[in-house]
Amino acid sequence: MSIQNVRLEVMQFLEKNIDTFVQNYLIPVEKIWQPSDMLPDSRSENFLEDVRELQAYAKELPYDFWVVLVGDTITEEALPTYESWLMDVEGVDQRGGEDGDGNGWAKWIRQWTGEENRHGDLLNKYLYLSGRINMREVEITTQHLINDGFDPGTDRDPYKNFVFTSFQELATYVSHNRVAQLAKKYGDHKLSKICRIIAGDEMRHHHAYSEFVERIFKVDPSEMMKAFHYMMKKKITMPANLIRESGGAIGDAFHHFSESAQRIGVYTSMDYVDILNKLIKRWEIDKINNLTDEAEKARDYLMKLPDRMAKLADRMKISDESHIFKWVTPAIVK
Numbered sequence: 288m289s290i291q292n293v294r295l296e297v298m299q300f301l302e303k304n305i306d307t308f309v310q311n312y313l314i315p316v317e318k319i320w321q322p323s324d325m326l327p328d329s330r331s332e333n334f335l336e337d338v339r340e341l342q343a344y345a346k347e348l349p350y351d352f353w354v355v356l357v358g359d360t361i362t363e364e365a366l367p368t369y370e371s372w373l374m375d376v377e378g379v380d381q382r383g384g385e386d387g388d389g390n391g392w393a394k395w396i397r398q399w400t401g402e403e404n405r406h407g408d409l410l411n412k413y414l415y416l417s418g419r420i421n422m423r424e425v426e427i428t429t430q431h432l433i434n435d436g437f438d439p440g441t442d443r444d445p446y447k448n449f450v451f452t453s454f455q456e457l458a459t460y461v462s463h464n465r466v467a468q469l470a471k472k473y474g475d476h477k478l479s480k481i482c483r484i485i486a487g488d489e490m491r492h493h494h495a496y497s498e499f500v501e502r503i504f505k506v507d508p509s510e511m512m513k514a515f516h517y518m519m520k521k522k523i524t525m526p527a528n529l530i531r532e533s534g535g536a537i538g539d540a541f542h543h544f545s546e547s548a549q550r551i552g553v554y555t556s557m558d559y560v561d562i563l564n565k566l567i568k569r570w571e572i573d574k575i576n577n578l579t580d581e582a583e584k585a586r587d588y589l590m591k592l593p594d595r596m597a598k599l600a601d602r603m604k605i606s607d608e609s610h611i612f613k614w615v616t617p618a619i620v621k
Contacts (some may be wrong), residue, residue, distance in 0.1 A: 290510065291377065297507050298378025298392065298445050301499060305391030312495035313398050322409035325481050327416065338416055344475040345417040350609055352469060354547040357425055357614045359462055360414060362527045363407035364429045368437045369526065370400045373452075377443045399492060406485045413481060424613040427533040428540070435529045435537050440521055446507075446514035449499045450566075454523050456493035457562050458554065460486050465553040497569055508575050509582035515572075516585030519563065519592060532613050543610035550609070556600035564593050 327337035348356075373396045374381050381393040414420045441447035467482035503511045530540045548554045567573075572589055 293507060293510065294445055295378050297503055300506065301502055302378070302391040305395055308495055308498070309395060309398060312491050312498075313402060316401070319402065320405075320484060322405055322412060325409055325477070325484070326412055341413075341416055341477065342418045344473075344478070345419050347473050348419075348470070348475065348478075349473075349551075350615060351547040351551045352466070352473075353419060353615045354544060354609070354612055355462075355551065355553050356410070356466060357414065357420060357612070358527060358530065358544040358548070359459075359466065360407060360410035361425065361429050361432060361530060362459075363403070363410060365432045365437070365526065366400060366403055366407060368433055369403075370396060372437060372439070373448065375443055376441075376445050376448050378445050399495075402488055402492070406488065409481060409485065413478065419616055421614055421616055424533055428530060428614065431531050431533075431537075432527065432529060435531075437524075437526060437529065439524050439526075441518070444514065446500075446503060446511050447518050449496050449503070450515050450518040451523060452496040453493060453500055453566060454518075454562055455526065456489050456496055457565065458523075458525075458558070460489035460493060461558050461562070462548070462554045463489060469551065469553070497566070501570060504570060504575060508577055509579040512572075512575065512578060512582040512585045512589075515566075515570075516588055519589060523559075540610075540612070543612070546605050547609060549605050550607075556603050557597065560593050560596045560600055563596065567593070 327334050327341065331337070373379065374393065376392075378390075379392040379396065380390045411425075414425065415422055439448075439451045441451050463482045463486035467479045467486060470476075470482060471479035500511065500515075525541070525545075527544065528541050529538045530544060531537055532540050545554075549556070567589060572586055575586070578586060
């Protein structure tokens with residue numbers, strides 16, 4: 288049997304439990320929070336007063352903080368790209384089954400997308416109300432990011448895709464959670480709650496994709512090990528790696544955005560290493576049996592990789608000067 292057919296068979300095997308995954312890791316629409324729960328209510332007589340209070344707290348947030356918050360928002364807003372990419376994974380069929388809803392994987396991806404969609408909606412509205420952001424520039428960057436597409440290097444391989452999503456969901460948890468901590472430090476408890484609750488969604492999603500990988504390791508350990516090795520050797524591509532400002536070239540803003548995140552400790556090179564360590568531990572890479580010789584070599588590489596990457600991270604130097612983005616109004620560059 289070809290590798291592609293084996294993967295398809297494994298996806299069909301996992302699909303039998305898709306309703307359990309949905310119940311365990313996603314929350315019904317009527318029960319989950321919505322963006323309007325976290326923001327001033329425009330129907331309220333106190334709406335303008337609540338907005339002024341939100342803006343007063345926003346004045347205290349430093350420049351790099353805003354850059355990171357805008358970058359995180361744009362990343363979340365590029366959701367159409369991520370859904371279309373996952374819908375093309377081998378084993379996912381959105382053309383319709385007996386119930387007209389496609390197969391189980393299509394159901395998972397649509398409902399995961401529904402939850403993720405709320406994140407960009409909430410952060411976008413917050414940025415708009417803050418009065419501190421050039422929303423037109425943000426909107427241009429978002430449209431560019433969707434137009435430019437995204438290639439995580441996974442092809443249509445579900446094994447590689449689930450490694451990517453396991454890693455990336457944990458990375459977004461780290462970023463949103465750190466922003467929440469910083470907002471709290473600066474006294475903006477409402478923004479802190481917004482970012483903390485988004486981080487909670489990301490962690491649930493991380494656990495879901497990590498369980499998919501765990502289950503694949505049990506039925507196809509060698510191929511899953513090789514897929515993990517492949518993704519980590521080529522390095523995980525960040526979803527915002529092609530981000531650009533108006534008039535700029537594809538990807539020209541990512542380095543500056545990344546440096547802002549590292550300067551304020553929201554997401555650093557050591558966080559990348561830490562996530563890799565967490566995945567190795569979660570999937571018990573050192574204990575997996577019945578591997579082919581090639582998969583054993585892949586395991587050896589993975590087990591040594593965190594120490595190698597940590598040494599490189601220690602030598603990285605970050606500029607002390609902030610890049611001036613068109614997204615953030617000059618009044619708060621300080």
